[in-house]
Amino acid sequence: MATQAYLRIHNILREEILGGRPGTGEKMPPERELCERFDVSRITVRHAMRLLQEQGLVERQAGRGTFVRRSHPRKLPILNIDYTGSMRTQAPDVERKLLNREELVPPEHVGDALGLLRSEKCFLAERLDLLAGEPLAYDRAYIPLEYADTIEDAMLVRVSFLQIWLERQGLDASHMVESIEAAEAAPECVERLRVQIGCPMLLTTDVVYGANGAALAVFESVYRGDRFKLVSTSNDIPGRARKTALAAGRLDDNADAGSVSKSGAATLPRTGSVRRRHNEEDTRP
Numbered sequence: 001m002a003t004q005a006y007l008r009i010h011n012i013l014r015e016e017i018l019g020g021r022p023g024t025g026e027k028m029p030p031e032r033e034l035c036e037r038f039d040v041s042r043i044t045v046r047h048a049m050r051l052l053q054e055q056g057l058v059e060r061q062a063g064r065g066t067f068v069r070r071s072h073p074r075k076l077p078i079l080n081i082d083y084t085g086s087m088r089t090q091a092p093d094v095e096r097k098l099l100n101r102e103e104l105v106p107p108e109h110v111g112d113a114l115g116l117l118r119s120e121k122c123f124l125a126e127r128l129d130l131l132a133g134e135p136l137a138y139d140r141a142y143i144p145l146e147y148a149d150t151i152e153d154a155m156l157v158r159v160s161f162l163q164i165w166l167e168r169q170g171l172d173a174s175h176m177v178e179s180i181e182a183a184e185a186a187p188e189c190v191e192r193l194r195v196q197i198g199c200p201m202l203l204t205t206d207v208v209y210g211a212n213g214a215a216l217a218v219f220e221s222v223y224r225g226d227r228f229k230l231v232s233t234s235n236d237i238p239g240r241a242r243k244t245a246l247a248a249g250r251l252d253d254n255a256d257a258g259s260v261s262k263s264g265a266a267t268l269p270r271t272g273s274v275r276r277r278h279n280e281e282d283t284r285p
Contacts, residue, residue, distance in 0.1 A: 005040050006047035012038075013048060017057050017068055020133075028058060028066040076136070077231040081178055083221075084160050084285075091131055096157045099126040099138070099192075103145065106218075110142045113207050114215050123148035125156050128192060135193045137228070139221040141285060147171065147216060162208070162217075162285040172211045179205045180230070193224055200225030206285060219285040 013028075022028060029037070034045045049066060052058045059069045079086045087094045103121045106114070116122060123143045129136045141161075143151070150168045155161055166173055185199040195201075202223040208216045 005038070006044045006051070009034070009038050009040065009045065009048040010051045013052060014055075014057060017052070022068050024068050024070050026068050027064075028068065030065065075227060075229040077229055078223075080232050081180075081230070084162070087129075087159055093131060094136070094159060095130045096159055097128045097130060098153055098156050099128055101125045101151075101153070101156065106142050110218050110220075113218050114142065114144055116144065121145060123151065125151070127156060129159075134227075135224075137221060137223040138192050139219055139285070142218040142220075143216070162219075166216075171216055173208050173216060174211045174213075176206055176208045178207075182225070189222060193222070195224060195226075202228060202230075208285070217285070221285075 016022070028049070031042050031045050031049075034048075035042055038045070049058065053060065053066075057069055058066050060066050076090050077086060102124055104124055105111070105119060106116070106122050106124065108118075111118065111120065111122070114122060123141075123145055125141045125143075126138065127141070128138045141156075143165075147169055151165060155164050155168070158164055165171075181203050183201050183203050185193070185195045185197055185201050187197070189195055189199070189201055190197055193201075202225055204219075204221045204223070206219040206221070208219070210216050
């Protein structure tokens with residue numbers, strides 16, 4: 001009878017934990033409270049809690065009590081810098097929430113990228129991406145006012161906003177330049193992404209260019225470092241281009257690997273840059 005009781009209590013508490021009640025890192029009710037709730041002895045409650053601990057769902061902290069264990073969820077891969085496509089395949093249930101939209105004078109670096117005058121305003125939208133209620137990333141979209149007249153809230157909450165906006169606005173995007181850097185979580189990240197100050201974050205800046213070479217938009221995105229990883233595929237294997245050129249007779253065997261042949265055929269470019277140029281439109285924005 002006692003055995004059935006502790007298993008029943010374990011099953012109930014397990015379902016509550018998996019359902020987020022209490023949430024990750026939160027303290028479990030004290031033994032006395034659980035005894036009263038289930039009308040059982042303290043020994044029975046301890047058996048149930050021990051089983052939860054063995055399953056890695058809770059952890060005891062000396063002098064503090066028992067807490068729901070912090071899990072380490074799988075990091076979502078951003079494949080070839082394509083956030084939209086990656087979320088479509090890796091996390092199709094991602095929800096985008098509009099935090100704010102307004103017209104303002106952007107930060108100087110954004111205004112310069114967009115080719116705006118110092119006092120010229122642009123459109124700004126701030127958005128938050130969540131998965132099962134957990135905030136994953138947020139971004140700021142800066143768009144010149146002349147290209148923002150068709151933007152609706154329903155568009156902004158679409159993960160594929162960029163493609164939809166370009167089509168509706170009748171714009172032809174030729175390429176996008178993306179900068180990537182690592183940083184520590186700022187106070188704004190703490191509030192929006194529920195992380196601690198100093199946690200690793202991934203920052204990206206995407207500048208979308210039109211066919212005439214003018215910038216159409218700037219997207220600044222902040223990703224949680226504990227929930228994302230970058231994965232890319234490259235056909236540029238060190239030494240491959242050199243061997244190909246040698247075989248074709250386009251490169252002197254004594255030439256440096258980074259040189260260009262007399263015919264103009266370039267060997268493998270140097271790597272290591274965090275700035276990438278894309279001809280694809282369907283990325284994070």
